[in-house]
Amino acid sequence: MANRESVDNKFGRKALQVQDAQKRILAYAVRLESETVPLEEAQGRYLAENIAATHPVPAFNRSGMDGYAVVAADTENCREGGTVWLKVVDNIPCGSVPSGAIIPGTAARIMTGAQVPDGADAVVMLEATETRELDGIPHVGIHKPIASGRNITPRGLEISEGESVLPAGRKIAAGDIAVLAAFGIPGVPVIRRPKVAVFATGSELLDVKEPLQPGKIRNSNSPMLEALVREAGGEPVMLGAIADDLDLARGKVQMALETYDLVITTGGVSVGDYDIMGDLVREEAGDMLFNKVAMRPGSVTTAAVRGGKVLLAFSGNPGACFVGFQLFARPAIANMQGAAEPFLPEWTVILGADYAKVNNYTRFVRARLEVRDGSVYAHPAVIDESSAMVTIKDSDCLIIVPPEERGLAAGTKVRVIRLP
């Protein structure tokens, strides 16, 4: 019975609930400094400050039509099928300023988007008018009455001056870019992107360029993590793959934690002889945040902190590595960018097929969403082993299967985490 006890000690990890593990990470993966980037580089970044409207939108009473700005009351006289003739006293293209106010009996030719002159309170669309000269003066004929306010967007309808339009922590998309441009913000305050070091451990790992060898596999987790880090808004820094060697790993981790904002590793966490990352964390390399999480896949997920920097050590199993990233690394990277909502959104949806597996831990099952006739279904992947790699690409959500469920029948309501 030589090493039964030491083995037990090594296995005696306390499993943390996922939410507790997330909290421990986010306590250290905090908002980085802000910086100003040109508007054209702001897409995908997180706003560092609230943005308020620098002027009302529209900034003036704006014509919604090409036509004639009129005093609506003047058109009352068309009620019996007659035509009202108004003197055209102005021509207001977009970007111009009216030369004066419109008084009863007059009208101004106006373009869509142009400033409506004072006095006018409606715009008659061009197609509903005719023109002629009377005594050498251009007149516009109007055949139908128009209501006051028609075809005019009043100043400030969309936004009042000073109104908050974009909150800090918002991820900037095309519609936000339009808002920032409209308010004259050529330099956008955003949070710096975290530099995220990624490396893999495992003597079985070949580079993508190498031919396959017996017993070995190509390192697919590193390129996957690189893409995931980029998708989350981080700047991946790829540190390659190293063999299962404690000294090599220690050096790499120390350098990475000193140099980058966050360190992600894949492989080297297990209950076996090559629990490199676990051994490292048990050394004085840093404060352990956790080394076991009550989840499948990826219960061996390990996290530590050193010098304020977080180390996230994911399983080498592709499925576990992917799920671990979405649950722990993505929120960390979002939080470091000041995201108002660092976690992926959760939905309650309908399970699209029976799910038979029973777990002692909460399981995050890769699945595909389908919307049919107003309802959302999640179809679990057929192959959902921790080690499975192919089903990652076809998943757009993770079904959260609570522990100890004796299988879930199709039609059951389940919670899912939506993947980006």
Add this chain to the structure above:
Amino acid sequence: MANRESVDNKFGRKALQVQDAQKRILAYAVRLESETVPLEEAQGRYLAENIAATHPVPAFNRSGMDGYAVVAADTENCREGGTVWLKVVDNIPCGSVPSGAIIPGTAARIMTGAQVPDGADAVVMLEATETRELDGIPHVGIHKPIASGRNITPRGLEISEGESVLPAGRKIAAGDIAVLAAFGIPGVPVIRRPKVAVFATGSELLDVKEPLQPGKIRNSNSPMLEALVREAGGEPVMLGAIADDLDLARGKVQMALETYDLVITTGGVSVGDYDIMGDLVREEAGDMLFNKVAMRPGSVTTAAVRGGKVLLAFSGNPGACFVGFQLFARPAIANMQGAAEPFLPEWTVILGADYAKVNNYTRFVRARLEVRDGSVYAHPAVIDESSAMVTIKDSDCLIIVPPEERGLAAGTKVRVIRLP
């Protein structure tokens, strides 16, 4: 009645249905050449070729546990609570090859992910074993029977050799990157990104850096289009804004169509005096595809083709410009990249609030999706004028409201186009 007839002629545009307009565009916005990019730059690109598995996955019978590879039949003898002792004849870390086959009475220490030796048909997890030396030879003690196949992922379970794994036209995401890496594809065949020229016309337009002036607005459409083109996978080439001037616009359009793959303009399409893009298209500048679409907003959307290149002229109204991009430019840019599915996905969902507006044309209403208890609701934006800019940022779908509907009640099933 001087110019009534010419006005009518100018207005006498034939409105095309949206789908017909899309078809006309996609007939010219065709797949560009392929190119090979490094794996780390493949994210977001569209695959130019089908990718087949270069080997089975896993490539060998793989251990799913740290533990001992055994002959399952040997463990039958634990049935009465006894311990079976097996001679440990091998130690197989990840990436190593077994030194020989396992025969009854023997076992091999094996790591998660390592190749299971011939003869062994189950792996007993480390936590369920103990070790001791018998006659100076290491033995492993097993306390419970294990079923054949347990904790082993058989060769080819996920994918067989030659099986198609990624089809041409697929947009490459993190999970696809993992697949490409696993099969040793460091250079990925993708379709070239189209270079998309963007410019705005309108004498009212100020640059984002300029102070606001009476009657004018800052050009928010160009930066928005730049972001949208990038999001669609195109390479935006920003050609600035020009005043409402036919000669200026003609020169810009001709240069852009000669130089870039697709040209998008905003502004200068209307029924008024400054229908620059319409005038251009009516000249011999190219073959008109359409100059009116049976839709709101953006019925004046105009498209032409010259030298095989497509010109898309959107309204200067931000809402119309945004909708026009999603309906026409995004599919064009996707099709040029060889996308298997160039159109945005459509869902049938539940209208979340009454929608009162009645239209003679199909209306694309900006809206926000909500999933509640398994059902999907679309909440139309409160301000949905063609000219409205602020609601763009808060929309993640467009509700397709059919023409001539006398208002839609909350709870009605509606079709939506999901925005990215």
